[in-house]
Amino acid sequence: MIETPKNLTRNILLGLLLGFLVASFLYYTNFFPTTFKNFIQEYIFNLGGDIFLNLLKLMVVPLVFFSLVSGISSLSDMRSLGSITIKTVGLYLFTTTIAVSMSLLVGSIIQPGAGYSSGYPSSIESLPQGQSLYDTIVNIFPKNIFQAFVENQMLAIVFFSIIFGIALNKTNHLTDNFSNAFERLNTVFMQLVIMIMTFAPIGVFCLIGRFVIADGLDIFQDVFVYVLLLISLLLFHALFTYSILLRYFAKLSPLTFFKKMREPILFAFSTSSSAATIPVTLKTTSQDLGVNKNVASFVVPVGATINMDGTAIMQGLATVFIAQISGIDLTLFQYIQIVLLAVATSIGTAAVPSAGIITLVIILQQFNLPLEAIGIILAVDRVLDMLRTSVNISGDATVACIVSSSEGNLDRDQFTYK
Numbered sequence: 001m002i003e004t005p006k007n008l009t010r011n012i013l014l015g016l017l018l019g020f021l022v023a024s025f026l027y028y029t030n031f032f033p034t035t036f037k038n039f040i041q042e043y044i045f046n047l048g049g050d051i052f053l054n055l056l057k058l059m060v061v062p063l064v065f066f067s068l069v070s071g072i073s074s075l076s077d078m079r080s081l082g083s084i085t086i087k088t089v090g091l092y093l094f095t096t097t098i099a100v101s102m103s104l105l106v107g108s109i110i111q112p113g114a115g116y117s118s119g120y121p122s123s124i125e126s127l128p129q130g131q132s133l134y135d136t137i138v139n140i141f142p143k144n145i146f147q148a149f150v151e152n153q154m155l156a157i158v159f160f161s162i163i164f165g166i167a168l169n170k171t172n173h174l175t176d177n178f179s180n181a182f183e184r185l186n187t188v189f190m191q192l193v194i195m196i197m198t199f200a201p202i203g204v205f206c207l208i209g210r211f212v213i214a215d216g217l218d219i220f221q222d223v224f225v226y227v228l229l230l231i232s233l234l235l236f237h238a239l240f241t242y243s244i245l246l247r248y249f250a251k252l253s254p255l256t257f258f259k260k261m262r263e264p265i266l267f268a269f270s271t272s273s274s275a276a277t278i279p280v281t282l283k284t285t286s287q288d289l290g291v292n293k294n295v296a297s298f299v300v301p302v303g304a305t306i307n308m309d310g311t312a313i314m315q316g317l318a319t320v321f322i323a324q325i326s327g328i329d330l331t332l333f334q335y336i337q338i339v340l341l342a343v344a345t346s347i348g349t350a351a352v353p354s355a356g357i358i359t360l361v362i363i364l365q366q367f368n369l370p371l372e373a374i375g376i377i378l379a380v381d382r383v384l385d386m387l388r389t390s391v392n393i394s395g396d397a398t399v400a401c402i403v404s405s406s407e408g409n410l411d412r413d414q415f416t417y418k
């Protein structure tokens, strides 16, 4: 097994704290001239953050491709692939349904929009366009694999890796065990991920600093109840729903799970991107949580793409909130429609920062809710995005553990090993 650098989690936390303090100091005081502040913002926070993000993203496609191909090509029984797929997709839909239903229910009881009176912002930037369910499905089957690689189309890459792995599996006796090459390449890329992770404390210092120095933290005042409620729901879902699922379906200790998930959670928090976090989630699930490598290499990239419980929670609550501040009463039938729509569209939501807002636009349009109201949510969305991305990837890892356990190939000693 490849070793991770010592004290990494502690150093990442220090990086986060330091980035937060330095950026807050620069944002809230006039101790330094503006030119100096701008320089730090541009050439330390922005530049450092972008380089770190680029390096992480650089790993995603090759890592997913090599790990999935090496996994599938070494499967002795291809039937397990079908059962892994069904369980994975089923569990993802199940957890997302729980997530959005819970946020709708709590949102309609507590009514975070009830006392809101500030009105809509006068102008909002142009809103992103979503991808239809039809396109999402058809794009799983790429017509050009290089285009899929270049455009980071995760589901298309997963599909191609699977069929390529199957073909390799069937021809190993003719190709002098060519699949070994993929196994080795996978090991090399894992090593690369760990080398990049070594720089994570500096990377997160820049990412958090770039966020704080741009906007400060005053933006929350207006929609304080919404923010507080959303954070509580996200924490509840991560700490309770996942814990119950882990205990009930996989007989695993949630405490150990979350202890071992510290690194991917911190990465997701600082990058706001499940996709950029794939390398770290893959490493943690397969090396620390004992999830079988074949299962992890399928469940994690698929999950990063289609499983977004944190995002669904935000969408449910934001929809209710916007309906409330606009004085629109939603019917029970509409609530059910929102659940279905949020689950369906979350599949097509890209695993990148703020992508959840795109899906929110689709939901609001569907129910004729005022799109301008998104401006209120957008102002506070960046930091909430960090939190919900952490929930999104925790959901992926939870499902990976459950699927691996149900397939009988979860390494329980590895899971409990410190």
Ligand code: ASP
Residues within 6 Å of the ligand: 272, 273, 274, 275, 308, 310, 311, 349, 350, 351, 352, 353, 354, 355, 356, 357, 385, 388, 389, 392
């Ligand atoms: N940033 C989220 C993710 O990558 C998606 C979103 O909710 O905006 O998982």
